[in-house]
Structure formats: C-alpha cells, structure tokens
Amino acid sequence: MRVLHWTVAMRLIQPPNQGRPAVPFLPSNDNSHRGSAHMKIVAVEPFILHLPLTADSISDSTHSITHWGVVGTRIVTSDGLEGYGFTGTHADLASDRLITSCIRDCYAPLLIGEDAVEQTRLWKKLARSPALQWVGRAGITHLALAAVDVALWDLRAKQAGLPLWKFLGGATTGKVEAYNTDIGWLSFTQQQLLDGSRRAVEVDGFTRIKLKVGHDNPNVDIARLTAVREAVGPAIRIAIDGNGKWDLPTCLRFVAAARDLDIFWFEEPLWYDDVGSHAALARASAIPVALGEQLYTVDAFRGFIEAGAVAYVQPDVTRLGGITEYIQVADLALAYRLPVAPHAGEMSQVHVHLSHWHPASSILEYIPWIKDHFVEPIRVEAGIYQRPEQPGAGTTPLAASMERYGKSIG
Numbered sequence: 001m002r003v004l005h006w007t008v009a010m011r012l013i014q015p016p017n018q019g020r021p022a023v024p025f026l027p028s029n030d031n032s033h034r035g036s037a038h039m040k041i042v043a044v045e046p047f048i049l050h051l052p053l054t055a056d057s058i059s060d061s062t063h064s065i066t067h068w069g070v071v072g073t074r075i076v077t078s079d080g081l082e083g084y085g086f087t088g089t090h091a092d093l094a095s096d097r098l099i100t101s102c103i104r105d106c107y108a109p110l111l112i113g114e115d116a117v118e119q120t121r122l123w124k125k126l127a128r129s130p131a132l133q134w135v136g137r138a139g140i141t142h143l144a145l146a147a148v149d150v151a152l153w154d155l156r157a158k159q160a161g162l163p164l165w166k167f168l169g170g171a172t173t174g175k176v177e178a179y180n181t182d183i184g185w186l187s188f189t190q191q192q193l194l195d196g197s198r199r200a201v202e203v204d205g206f207t208r209i210k211l212k213v214g215h216d217n218p219n220v221d222i223a224r225l226t227a228v229r230e231a232v233g234p235a236i237r238i239a240i241d242g243n244g245k246w247d248l249p250t251c252l253r254f255v256a257a258a259r260d261l262d263i264f265w266f267e268e269p270l271w272y273d274d275v276g277s278h279a280a281l282a283r284a285s286a287i288p289v290a291l292g293e294q295l296y297t298v299d300a301f302r303g304f305i306e307a308g309a310v311a312y313v314q315p316d317v318t319r320l321g322g323i324t325e326y327i328q329v330a331d332l333a334l335a336y337r338l339p340v341a342p343h344a345g346e347m348s349q350v351h352v353h354l355s356h357w358h359p360a361s362s363i364l365e366y367i368p369w370i371k372d373h374f375v376e377p378i379r380v381e382a383g384i385y386q387r388p389e390q391p392g393a394g395t396t397p398l399a400a401s402m403e404r405y406g407k408s409i410g
C-alpha cells in the first residue's frame, strides 16, 4: 500500500500559528495528461480549509457561524493529474478532523493503486465496504465519501479535458437562475434585510431571493417578509427557509398568515427526517415544500418523494455520497417530474455544473462566501449562472488560499 504522499502531508501540515505553510501541496490546473485510458491512484491527501464568510458572522434559526469549512481531499494519479473534492462544514476543527481521518485511514487504503476511471465501481467499493457500512451509512463516513467521489469526478473530467457539465453530456437548460441567500440571514435586522434585498434586485439583477425564518414568534417573520415583499415588488420570487426549527402547529399557523405574500417555497419547515409532518404540511399549505440538504441517501429522498412531502428537491453533493449519488436523486426527482434546486453546501462550485446538465434543474442557490478561493469561481450575471469553461468539477482551490487558510488535519 502506497501511503507515502499523505504520510508526508501529515508531517508537513502545520497549524497556521506555527508560522509555517499549512499544506504541503500546491493545486495545479495542468491538463497536459488528458486522454489516458488508465488513471492509477498514487496519493490521497486530505485537507481542511476554514474560509471566512463575507460578513463577520451569520445565523439562521439553528446555526451561527463565522467561517465555512472546506474539508476534502486531493487525489493524484500516476501521470500527475490532480482531482479535488470536498464537503462543507461549519469549520469546527475537531469534527472536521473526523472527516479527514476517515478519508486518510479508511478510504485512502481502498483507493491507492486503483484506476480512477472506474468511477462507479470505486463508489460501490467505498460506500458498500462492509466495515464502513456497519459504522455509517450517513454522517461522517458519507461526508468523507462525498469529498472522495467529487475528487474522482474532477479527475475524470480533467482527463477528458472538459468542464464537468459537458463531460456528463452537455447542457440541457437554456439558463440556470440564481437565488441569493446571502441577503436574508435571520441575524440581520429588518433594515439590513431590506437594504440587502433591494441591492440584490436593483443593483445585482437577481429576480430570486431567499429569506430565513424561524423566530420564536412567527409573527416577527411575517412582518419581515411583508416589508421585503413591499420593498422588492410582486415580480420577485421570494423563497423562505426555516432550517428545521418549527413544529407542525407553528408551521400551519405561519403558512396561513403568509398566504398573501406569494412565497415561492418553504424550505425545511420541520425537523429534517420527519416525513409524516412534512407530508401533512404539504397537504395543508399552498406554499410548496422544499427540502433535502440534510438527507444523506437516495433512500431518504425516495421516502419524502413517495409520501408527497416535497415539491422542490434539494440534493447536495457534499452530504450525499458525492456526485454519483446526487445523480441518482436527481434522476428520481425527474421520474416524478419534480424540480431539483440543489443546496449549496459547496457554495455551488460543483452544482453549477450539475444544474446546467441535469434536465430537472433550473434554479440554484447563490452564496458568494468561498468562490474567490477557487481557480474557476462561480459567476452570476444579472441573476443567471454562467457556464464554467475550465476542465474539471470546479473544485480546484487556489494555492494561496490553501496556504493561508489550511488547518492541520491532526
């Protein structure tokens, strides 16, 4: 088993406060190796980045954060090609290290020497490894699997010399509309909410925005939503997101009070895994239910879809087992003629490819926190996502960001 590369990585990775480089490798966008029939994996090197938000901190009904965790891996092949994949976290170093430990200690030995071209077989080898399946068909092992799987797709698209959306089969939608979430945090005052919403619409050209809800008294949320609706006018699509805080009676009272606000969807109104309550709310409310960012498997999505508990399906490659399982979910949604609107756990660096490609997608979240740390950042013009042009999955980080924001994997 060749473990030299990540053993070296462990030795060289130092906490930033020791004044030395935090990562041992510099990302490369060299595509001179494209076209090989075989891609032998020679190194699997996990990394942790803690990237600051564009605001000092933000909160929704459940979370408060100052940084976004980009916890992932570089996978290197014998001909020198590099693939990058990552999951998204709240930048908590202790739990982030559980993910990198899983990549380093559990998945890397299963990958070294394998042919990265054989994507489907490798996904099954990792996801259905009996020992790993025993300890986690969700959670840490699945987040680690997501990072590895995305890195393998990045490798394959780079080998082909194509952006992922083209490698998968080409664009099926004329445009992918962006909705701006970064103006609607629950921690914002009503005036900040109004200023941000107006700026997004009038200056930046967004026609879709999303606002967080979830105050202890839902009437506070109704007042904030009413003010924003008056400020942006009737043509703007306003979605809302409860992040799973409220119970069913609270949601029922809320949707009755919000009836005249033309809410585009109500995202995660209830506890993430509660199929029955979401189905009950969907039956009782004219506001479509959106969910999926906390679901780990295609089986979980199937439960919600078959129960009629979701209208807008929101898979996330960083929580599902990567792109491979995302495709299963998107295809399932398509079979039910349900729209797919991915959750931006990777801040849309990968989902922009998948949304241009998959025929169930036409709406994608926009949060600009980490885009400028990548070789090819996402681009939104007048509320429309532009198609990426460079080979790969959009996951190659900038060397400077790796050096500045890298953390020791322990």
Ligand SMILES: [Mg+2]
Pocket (backbone or CB within 6 Å): 241, 243, 267, 268, 293, 343
């Ligand atoms: Mg959400």
